[in-house]
Amino acid sequence: xxxxxxxxxxxxxxxxxxxxxxxxxxxxxxxxxxxxxxxxxxxxxxxxxxxxxxxxxxxxxxxxxxxxxxxxxxxxxxxxxxxxxxxxxxxxxxxxxxxxxxxxxxxxxxxxxxxxxxxxxxxxxxxxxxxxxxxxxxxxxxxxxxxxxxxxxxxxxxxxxxxxxxxxxxxxxxxxxxxxxxxxxxxxxxxxxxxxxxxxxxxxxxxxxxxxxxxxxxxxxxxxxxxxxxxxxxxxxxxxxxxxxxxxxxxxxxxxxxxxxxxxxxxxxxxxxxxxxxxxxxxxxxxxxxxxxxxxxxxxxxxxxxxxxxxxxxxxxxxxxxxxxxxxxxxxxxxxxxxxxxxxxxxxxxxxxxxxxxxxxxxxxxxxxxxxxxxxxxxxxxxxxxxxxxxxxxxxxxxxxxxxxxxxxxxxxxxxxxxxxxxxxxxxxxxxxxxxxxxxxxxxxxxxxxxxxxxxxxxxxxxxxxxxxxxxxxxxxxxxxxxxxxxxxxxxxxxxxxxxxxxxxxxxxxxxxxxxxxxxxxxxxxxxxxxxxxxxxxxxxxxxxxxxxxxxxxxxxxxxxxxxxxxxxxxxxxxxxxxxxxxxxxxxxxxxxxxxxxxxxxxxxxxxxxxxxxxxxxxxxxxxxxxxxxxxxxxxxxxxxxxxxxxxxxxxxxxxxxxxxxxxxxxxxxxxxxxxxxxxxxxxxxxxxxxxxxxxxxxxxxxxxxxxxxxxxxxxxxxxxxxxxxxxxxxxxxxxxxxxxxxxxxxxxxxxxxxxxxxxxxxxxxxxxxxxxxxxxxxxxxxxxxxxxxxxxxxxxx
Numbered sequence: 121x122x123x124x125x126x127x128x129x130x131x132x133x134x135x136x137x138x139x140x141x142x143x144x145x146x147x148x149x150x151x152x153x154x155x156x157x158x159x160x161x162x163x164x165x166x167x168x169x170x171x172x173x174x175x176x177x178x179x180x181x182x183x184x185x186x187x188x189x190x191x192x193x194x195x196x197x198x199x200x201x202x203x204x205x206x207x208x209x210x211x212x213x214x215x216x217x218x219x220x221x222x223x224x225x226x227x228x229x230x231x232x233x234x235x236x237x238x239x240x241x242x243x244x245x246x247x248x249x250x251x252x253x254x255x256x257x258x259x260x261x262x263x264x265x266x267x268x269x270x271x272x273x274x275x276x277x278x279x280x281x282x283x284x285x286x287x288x289x290x291x292x293x294x295x296x297x298x299x300x301x302x303x304x305x306x307x308x309x310x311x312x313x314x315x316x317x318x319x320x321x322x323x324x325x326x327x328x329x330x331x332x333x334x335x336x337x338x339x340x341x342x343x344x345x346x347x348x349x350x351x352x353x354x355x356x357x358x359x360x361x362x363x364x365x366x367x368x369x370x371x372x373x374x375x376x377x378x379x380x381x382x383x384x385x386x387x388x389x390x391x392x393x394x395x396x397x398x399x400x401x402x403x404x405x406x407x408x409x410x411x412x413x414x415x416x417x418x419x420x421x422x423x424x425x426x427x428x429x430x431x432x433x434x435x436x437x438x439x440x441x442x443x444x445x446x447x448x449x450x451x452x453x454x455x456x457x458x459x460x461x462x463x464x465x466x467x468x469x470x471x472x473x474x475x476x477x478x479x480x481x482x483x484x485x486x487x488x489x490x491x492x493x494x495x496x497x498x499x500x501x502x503x504x505x506x507x508x509x510x511x512x513x514x515x516x517x518x519x520x521x522x523x524x525x526x527x528x529x530x531x532x533x534x535x536x537x538x539x540x541x542x543x544x545x546x547x548x549x550x551x552x553x554x555x556x557x558x559x560x561x562x563x564x565x566x567x568x569x570x571x572x573x574x575x576x577x578x579x580x581x582x583x584x585x586x587x588x589x590x591x592x593x594x595x596x597x598x599x600x601x602x603x604x605x606x607x608x609x610x611x612x613x614x615x616x617x618x619x620x621x622x623x624x625x626x627x628x629x630x631x632x633x634x635x636x637x638x639x640x641x642x643x644x645x646x647x648x649x650x651x652x653x654x655x656x657x658x659x660x661x662x663x664x665x666x667x668x669x670x671x672x673x674x675x676x677x678x679x680x681x682x683x684x685x686x687x688x689x690x691x692x693x694x695x696x697x698x699x700x701x702x703x704x705x706x707x708x709x710x711x712x713x714x715x716x717x718x719x720x721x722x723x724x725x726x727x728x729x730x731x732x733x734x735x736x737x738x739x740x741x742x743x744x745x746x747x748x749x750x751x752x753x754x755x756x757x758x759x760x761x762x763x764x765x766x767x768x769x770x771x772x773x774x775x776x777x778x779x780x781x782x783x784x785x786x787x788x789x790x791x792x793x794x795x796x797x798x799x800x801x802x803x804x805x806x807x808x809x810x811x812x813x814x815x816x817x818x819x820x821x822x823x824x825x826x827x828x829x830x831x832x833x834x835x836x837x838x839x840x841x842x843x844x845x846x847x848x849x850x851x852x853x854x855x856x857x858x859x860x861x862x863x864x865x866x867x868x869x870x871x872x873x874x875x876x877x878x879x880x881x882x883x884x885x886x887x888x889x890x891x892x893x894x895x896x897x898x899x900x901x902x903x904x905x906x907x908x909x910x911x912x913x914x915x916x917x918x
Contacts, residue, residue, distance in 0.1 A: 168291070181273060241284050249455075271289070276646070282650065346904065347394075358425075361389065377440065449504075456495065470483040480837075493527050512580070513579065527564075594626045628645070650711060756785070775821055852900075
């Protein structure tokens, strides 16, 4: 679809939605009536997207709020599950605890484990504490959450860097000071062709004394594996794992108007492998003897793989009513995370060994790439806000954070030094170690120290009862220092320190108009930003001369910024809730992540200009009691507007004007229906079905050039000549999920639900995975197969 046609259709669609809303507003919206019931019978959804408690209807920008009841009925366990029901939200799943989030098409492509300097594009918060980390956004359990808020469009004014595309906020249930209550939940499930999984979760809330309450949550989830492996380390369901953790919150009200809530959270994730489906592997492919063709959900392993993530979060939230309808808030946060990614890099190391002329025994050595991240973050926010009946209300504050992130890579390959010295000359391995251990052809240490200071403010002026103006801005100043030391045969023997710094201002202006009750039109202009950084040096010993010339000249990359312009409408009447928005985003210096070909390196480019534009809509209706429908969708055009070329005028890695931004579906839609009906005086049954469609995507910008792509390894090994071409269509096909559920809820708090997800067992291709430009390994990260399960819940004290 051409850009002009797309723009005309988007404008026409928005006009139609607006006209329908206006028609519905007269006279129905003018009637005095209670707040429209949200799904699951709530009378009002209150959110804190503006850092003040506000009705969802009164938020002056595009927002989605998934309530606790809606999450439970949908069977969602992760933010990826939720994303399919939220317009404009996309998740790229790279395994447990390794997801990339994008909103409204603002995406730079796949960020991988060896790019610790890349900053996130969507901010993720647990209540008031920022927890986002590029690639390793914590996979927080959804049990005992009050809601999950998705704030679309840049939120740089109130939430700062990393919220350039939007913000996701996990809002937990707070301690109840007045009564004992609790809940337990148990689940067992089975995957098509895979393992049995399940979970056990519980919550207990206890008032300890007057003005003091404690809330404790604990959970354990066993993930069933569904990927089989061939090869020396092969086996069935090799990507099984678990998540376990809990949180404890204590709320104290020592005096009226004072609320103090310290909390501690710990969570661990373990995975025994990754959701990778192989297409080509150096050791077994269509050209080796014997030839190998991989089945769906199958990979090759010389070594077993693994992932671990230990997260500790401690925060202190203090709210004080200081009089005159003003409140003072202080949020102090400490985060400590230890992440280890252990990958079978035998094909990567082996491909280099073939190039260097090593004997077959050296090429066959198991090689384990171990990436570790040690993270410590301190953050402090202090703000003051007003909440009065006066025509002007505001929030303003300061934010400070200091992050220390130490990233290490090791490539232990027992016996490798002996082959190196025998092939390249005695003493070669020792001469290239640079202080690192033997038998590890690549090593690196990258300590980061990032400091941020910001001041922000936003106010809303009720010009009339129907017309409201919101304006605000954020000034930020940040500095980053990164060390880089490398050693081993594959390294450059680097020892350097790089520093970057940045400062700027991000404003936002919103105009809202309410012609009648429960109908609001919004128009806004807002700016977002993402901090820049420094690329790691290329692994020049692995690079071809061509790739070294193309990718070697890109060291620093600048801040990414964007301006977002949008108009939207939100309304409700009785059982009908609807929202729609049309937006245009002008992006400057888009940070695009690219695979640097044969170098086994990944770097970030700045693309001078790019844009996204589109339409998103959400509709929920309850035409008769017990019967409900929802429809959510987004149509997005996300394109590069500048062409990036090398010194010869050749377009680099697909960065061509008119090409799509990576990982973003043009069309995404979900629809669901449910019907609840009484089956006894104290019991209600329900049945439900949902359909989720995610359109086609590309993993990287370069994937849409010369596609389908022929990958030729040039490596003569195991009977292969190296001249054979593995042809792969790099356009990730669209996929559809159909989910079914049925259950019974009793008034005593007991509930039972049977469900099926991915009913037709679609093998969704989520992203494309390649090692050393495809010379070592090719494959896809894939979604979960059909799951059948039963969940039992019991609440008490409510």
